Amino acid sequence: MEKGKQEAESQSRRNFIKAGAIATAAFMIVPRHVLGGKGFLAPSDRLLVAGVGVGGKGQSDIAAFAASGKADIAFLCDVDDRRAAKSVKDFPKAKYYRDWREMYEKEHKNFDAVSVSTPDHNHAIQTLAAMQLGKHVYVQKPLTHDIYEARALTEAAKKYKVVTQMGNQGASNDGPRQMKEWYDAGLIGDVHTVYAWTDRPVWPQGIAWSTNKAEVPKELDWDLWLGTAPYKDYVNKLVPFNWRGWWDYGTGALGDMGCHLLEAPFSVLNLKYATEVQASVGSVYVDEFQRGYFPESCPPSSHVTLKFPKTNKTKGDVTVHWMDGGIQPERPEELQANETFGDGGNGTLFIGTKGKMMASTYSANPRLLPLSKNANIKVAQKFARVPNQANGHYAQWVEAAIAGYGKNELSSPFEIAGPLTEALLMANLAIRGADIQKKNADGKTIYPGRYTKLLWDNNQMKVTNFDDVNQFVKREYRKGWTLGA
DSSP states (O other): OHHHHHHHHHHHHHHHHHHHHHHHHTTTTSOHHHHHOTTOOOTTOOEEEEEESOSTHHHHHHHHHHHTTSEEEEEEEOSBHHHHHHHHHHOTTSEEESOHHHHHHHHGGGOSEEEEOSOGGGHHHHHHHHHHTTOEEEEOSSSOSSHHHHHHHHHHHHHHTOOEEESOGGGGSHHHHHHHHHHHTTTTOOEEEEEEEOOOOOSOOSOOOOOOOOOOOTTBOHHHHHTTSOOOOOOTTTTTTGGGGBTTTOOHHHHHHHHHHHHHHHHHHTOOOOSEEEEEEOOOBSSSSOBOOOTTBOOSOEEEEEEEOOOTTOSSOEEEEEEETTOOOOOOTTSOTTSOSTTSSOEEEEEESSOEEEEOGGGOSOEEESGGGGGGOOOOOOSOOOTTGGGHHHHHHHHHHHHOTTTSOOSSOHHHHHHHHHHHHHHHHHHHHTTOOEEOTTSOEEOGGGGOOEEEETTTTEESSOGGGGGGTSOOOOTTOOSOO
């Protein structure tokens, strides 16, 4: 009996060692959840990532995940073979797909996480589908195209218990943490007003849709690129960048730069959801006598004012001003004539009861005003810094995904990124509302949204005093496309 037992145990050990060797040899293609179930840490301690949108910013994103040393790029997906070419070259072992739905269906057992870097209008469907498969997600800013989508993803992150991060890498910079420390120390008193501004757009806005139909490049699947958006014929120069200026696909300068410039006010002041918003927009002229009307295109410039209710970091409401198209706030009197405001084209300014502070894009280079104050600041560090700052934003997500939901702190999880994105999209409601045309009793064209302060019911997710803009809170997807299973 004893001999038989020893032989059985010996065989069991050999089987275990053999199985372990097979698992070790195959760790590059076996995802963590398959090896050990939910929350299991693989012996390799690596994350298998599938990229959706792997050209341009998507290419640099997945390269940064790989550079963390703890992630392997297992699958690539892009509707444009031209844009995907560099990623295909850089990750030759990764299987390539054009349709993310096919990749999810066929390969979902073979990856742990998804990186989404596609045009804004498809972020939500690609992200929620991954979350419903139990995948951790990293999504480029803005998180979504619509307010409804942002709320849905915020709630889904909790429901599906996946690790999330939005790609506003400045949230991992030292800047926001430095400003929180200064603010908590009372250096500028109670903040009541914030300004954020950008020189974007650097793409066309305030223009008519091209009437020149072009041939779709053979490398591009135009129907898949359109995704949720209404069908239109392909036109030159829309892809890969100029889509940002069209409401069907992009979210304008606010969507492009707002997450980078308003992240610090949100984190420093603990802002959540705005209660009211109003906007003024710049106009263009089709000729010297006629003002243009192009409601499909974002305006060339705008000034939006949002009001946020009192938080645990403020004594009262906070007014946030957003300016784009080169519009800037008045220079603070504490700033000398030749000293740079923000970083020139972009910046954020906090105005408190005792002083002011400003920062550049990505919350970089925070400074008290006047600048002479910065020579003698003595405030203890109380917030941990992210290693490698903005570059560490990617590794932070990789390590958090490996650790599992709720284990590691992140700079921009959906619980933070969702409300931030909603605020930007609420600002866009006011901008779009300014372009709504109506006829008055005399048959004259009027723009009622240009002279209206929009009042927001956060629980109902609707504007209560100008119903025309609520159509943009949750847009109607093209037939065949839905949000979630």
